[in-house]
Amino acid sequence: MDVLREFLEFIESSRPEPVGRLLRRVLLKSRELTGAEAGTIFIVRGRGATRRLEAADSQNDVVPVTSATFVLPITTSSIAGYTAATGETVFVDDLYELPEEVPFTFDRSFDRRHGYRSRSMLCFPLLNYDRRVVGVVQLINRRVEGHDRPAAFGDEQAGLIVPVNHIVGAAIERADMLERIRAQNVRLRDRNRTLAEQRARIAALQDETEDAFRLSINLLARAAEVHDRDTAAHVLRVNEYSHFIASELGMPAAFCDEIRYSAQLHDVGKMSVDGRVLRKRGPLDDEERAEMCRHPEYGFQILEPSDRLQMAASIALNHHERWDGTGYPNRRRGEEIPIEARIVALADIYDALRSPRPYKPGLDHERTVRILAEGDDRLDPEGHLDPTLRVLFAARHAGLAEIWDRFSPSAAEAEAGPDHSSSSLTAVP
Ligand SMILES: [Fe+2]
Ligand SMILES: [Fe+2]
Structure with missing residues (x-):
């Protein structure tokens, strides 16, 4: 329960900040709580047919990763897409040996490029108060002291995070909304400035x-x-x-x-x-x-x-x-x-x-x-x-x-x- 309270305090104490920074902190905290060596956090963007997952941050303690900018469709063909589409939390013990019955596959291209080996995964949704998925956290390779090989994630790790995911999700949604309002204000200000300039030009012309x-x-x-x-x-x-x-x-x-x-x-x-x-x-x-x-x-x-x-x-x-x-x-x-x-x-x-x-x-x-x-x-x-x-x-x-x-x-x-x-x-x- 102490961990839960710590997570809640962490979210509540965060002042209004850019949604990108909040997402990075959420991923870092999730990894810290579960011992995950690497991970990626996604935010849901668009609506209707354009709804998609945008990677907001990737972190990896073993190989260097550049800031994530990739986009995934919300379909069950990828693990993050599956979690976003179904709202389910996914546990995988070895990503290279997925059970036959799952609809998704694992894309090994990152591992090949970086000589990395992704093994265990915990993938859970971030929900808003309407229980709508607003983001997905994908944690990779749980490290346990004294063991070379990453351990699997289990209910114990999920239990640390999943209960607060709607609080995290709401914070992210709020930050995202604030950011969009701010961007909209900037656009309005720019438009007003353009209009004022046009008015001045027309006045000069008159x-x-x-x-x-x-x-x-x-x-x-x-x-x-x-x-x-x-x-x-x-x-x-x-x-x-x-x-x-x-x-x-x-x-x-x-x-x-x-x-x-x-x-x-x-x-x-x-x-x-x-x-x-x-x-x-x-x-x-x-x-x-x-x-x-x-x-x-x-x-x-x-x-x-x-x-x-x-x-x-x-x-x-x-x-x-x-x-x-x-x-x-x-x-x-x-x-x-x-x-x-x-x-x-x-x-x-x-x-x-x-x-x-x-x-x-x-x-x-x-x-x-x-x-x-x-x-x-x-x-x-x-x-x-x-x-x-x-x-x-x-x-x-x-x-x-x-x-x-x-x-x-x-x-x-x-x-x-x-x-x-x-x-x-x-x-x-
Ligand atoms: Fe006259
Ligand atoms: Fe005259």
Whole structure:
């Protein structure tokens, strides 16, 4: 009974450890208790048709053995397979002289390779609490002091181990399960890391796509200027003024972000205006003026098909509408005019007043503020602009001056060129 208690204590005291190490210790302890010179311990793996015995450790005090890695099918043709299949403990006195009636044979290849002689064997199953076989221990050649020839294993040796085999089996099953859970966790962690990396790559790709998109529409905005006096600096400033005004108005961040790249496309429709009209110097006749005034609709047609350019399309169509309904092309009035177009109209007029033209000098900020407040012979702010935006401009106009200074006009800005049109100031029919 002392031996039994010792075995139980040995199993219970074992801290959670890799199942391979536990199996090695179980084999060592089994050999120690029975005096076996050699042995192999197997674990049952797989389920259903793939159920098999995998050798987890081999030990031999006489000849060196490398770590066992072989696999046996669970059939009665081998001794370990027989024990796994039937749950029976097998005693063999001499492995080279098996009784006729047994279904299994003994494979002598190990003995031949190592010049070893396997003689007696005790082979018993390790069972879990459901009495299912989870492993097999095969002990070989019981050594008895003073005897050269190994003795047979008997009930005395089996009695030392077999009563605790289900405790050992349960410990092995638990260790094996823990190990598989741990391996599963590692796989999950690896998968999560892979997913995180993929997400980062997709995000980077989206950033690139977004950059490419913004570059494309800036190029589109500039393509429209080929025949126009407006410059790259003008469209960039209109972007910034519009963003500033929208933010000051308390518009949502997504709106502010969108208007910042959409505003520059307000005159993109000029690409479609008859080139002779665009290039003509001097005043336009009625027909030419009518063609020029189609640029909001041309712009809308260019931009409307794109999901990402819906706000830009709305700005292009409505940036010449006026608060009092005297604008074009649809004579919309008041809040019928989309807010993004009302904002861009204010931004566009501010920039037009400040920009030098062949027929006028650029105005300074103070003078521009005064005209936007009181009007002059060409501009009627009350009829022209959203009153809310006029109040906002009166309070926050310093922000626009700052943008003008930051994106200061290049020399090209002052160059003479054909001029009819772009701002609401000059293009009204
Ligand atoms: Fe403009
Ligand atoms: Fe325009």
